[in-house]
Amino acid sequence: MDKYLIRKPRTQDSSLVQASSPVQDSSLVQDSFPVQDSSSSSKRIRVDFNLENLLSDPGLRQKISSYHPNNQDEIRRYYLAKGPCQPPMHDYPVSYFSGKPRRFRSEWYVNRNWLEYSIDKDAAFCFYCYLFGQDVGKQGGVDCIRFLLCRELAFRGHDEFQGSSDKGNFLELLQFLGDHNESINEVLQNVPKNCKLTHHDIQKDIVNAIARETSKDIITDLDNGFFSILVDESRDISVKEQMALVLRYVNKKGIIIERFLGIVYVASTTALSLKYAIDCLLCEHNLSLSKLRGQGYDGASNMQSDINGLKTLIMKENKSAFYVHCFAHQLQLTLVAVAKNHINIAEFFYVVSNLVTVVGDSCKRRDTLRDAQFAKIKEDLENGVRRSGQGLNQETSLKRPGDTRWGSYYGTILNLILMFSAVVDVFEIIEEDGLSDQKVEARSIMRDHK
Known part of the structure; x- marks a missing residue:
């Protein structure tokens, strides 16, 4: 439509146009000369404001760039005449950095006319950076x-x-x-x-800095309430002995919360060394053992000993800090002990581990197992033996179980039951096409399972 429309240059004000053609319909006038809202106009209007209402606290001020450009120089002159915010007799609060108390001091104002202090934020600011610094925004x-x-x-x-x-x-x-x-x-x-x-x-x-702020939020959520601690070893890839500590508490909504508080390097794992590390970590976050109501560890002697164990050292200071042996660790120890002492159970899991190792020894065998399982599922679906639907007949695999996670044995056995026919097909292929030692191993394992 633009080629059929000839726009005439606007030489008069819209009010004069309307006055010179009073018989013209108002809708036509609006179509010819759309009226722009004053808020969308490119020319900004200077807004009057009261300088006395400008905040002195640097932590509460608005950015200079947030004001109208025509007012920014006036605001700068006002702050320059007023000077930096330097409260001299304020009781500066104490903050802890790396376990050491730190606080702002009014003596720092001397020979530093650029230094400001925010009572609201408990932080120091640069006066001239606020007035003349470039607003570059977030760096990302x-x-x-x-x-x-x-x-x-x-x-x-x-x-x-x-x-x-x-x-x-x-x-x-x-x-x-x-x-x-x-x-x-x-x-x-x-x-x-x-x-x-x-x-x-x-x-x-x-x-x-992010870790400190996250810890502050955890302590704020705790709100000086009672808590329990969970402590365990956490060795990293550098093979350094470390202690991990988790807080367990009930928040204001009555919900049980577990939050990781920190990890500390310990040169020794004796009860005294661990007790000292726990004291330092709690002190760093302004937590007291008097609020401790529970402690949970594994069954190691340095943890649960009734004479010089960690639980005993803590209960000497706070009798309300009851010790609870980790239930998962108890179950782990029980299952492992039963499996090792019963020859049939020990032999069964030994054979299962060998079976999973042989099947997952190479990518080719894994692909063969996957193809065999797919063919079995397809055949069962065609014969009506299996049901089809969302979440059914998902792809499964055999993972080697781990002694430190006894539940992994349960998952391995379930998958082995589901894929047993496909596993048998893989072992038959190994007996036919494998190397001599592989044939012997495959036949031995299948004989044990039969």
């Missing part, structure tokens, strides 16, 4: 770190140089975020190279 690094932490992904790559095809999860995710966000990309492109905040030391600092 914290969001990337939070994403990687929530999904327990590694941060760094083997080659993080500029021309690398894989710089690691953090840098690649940050670049991906910049490619899809114009404001973040502008920051990444224009920020000085020494201020990108992408170095691995900066990453560790941000991770530690």
Whole structure:
């Protein structure tokens, strides 16, 4: 329709046009000259405001960029005339960093006319950075770190140089975020190279800051209430002895909550060393043993000994901290002991482990097992032996059971029952086409199962 419409240049105000043609219908006038709302106009109107209502606390102020551009210089002059917020006689609260008390001091104001303190946030600010600093917005690094932490992904790559095809999860995710966000990309492109905040030391600092804030939320949710602790060994890939501590408590809604509080390196696993590590970790988060109402560990002698065990050392300070032996650990010890002492049960699980090992020894055998199971299910469906529907006849596999998770044996046995005919087909193929030692092993296992 544009080629049939000839737009006339607007030389007069809309009110004059309406006055010169009073017989014209109002709808036609609106179609010819659409009236724009004042809020959508590109020309912003200066808004009057009271300077006395501007907040002095730097933690509560609005950004300079949030004000109208015509008012920003006036606001800057007002704050410059008023000076930085430096409350001299305030009772600064104490905060703990790495277990050490720290607090703001009014002596720091001397020869630092740029320094400000926020009573509301209990934090220090730069006065001139607030007035004249560039509002560059979010860099995106914290969001990337939070994403990687929530999904327990590694941060760094083997080659993080500029021309690398894989710089690691953090840098690649940050670049991906910049490619899809114009404001973040502008920051990444224009920020000085020494201020990108992408170095691995900066990453560790941000991770530690996130950990502290998360711990603060846990302690806030606890709200100075009673709690129990769960302690166990947590050895990492570096083979360092570490102690993991979990808080268990009831929140304000009456819901039982379990929260991981921290992991501590311990050079020794004696009861005294573990007791000292627990005291330090609780003290770091302003928690007292007087609020402890339960302690749960495994059955190791350094934990449950009635003479010098960890539970005894804690109960000497707090008799209300009752000890509960981990039920899962008790069940684990019972099942393992029964299986080892009963020859038939021990032999059965030994054969099951060997069977799973032989079937899963190579990718080719796994594919053969999968094809045999698929053919069996298809045949049963055609003969009406099996039912079809959502969630039925899903693909299953045989996983090697683990002694530390006794429930894995149960899952392995269930899958073995479902796939037994397919497993037999795989062993028959091994007896026919396998090597000599494989044929002997397959025949021996099948003879034991029969």
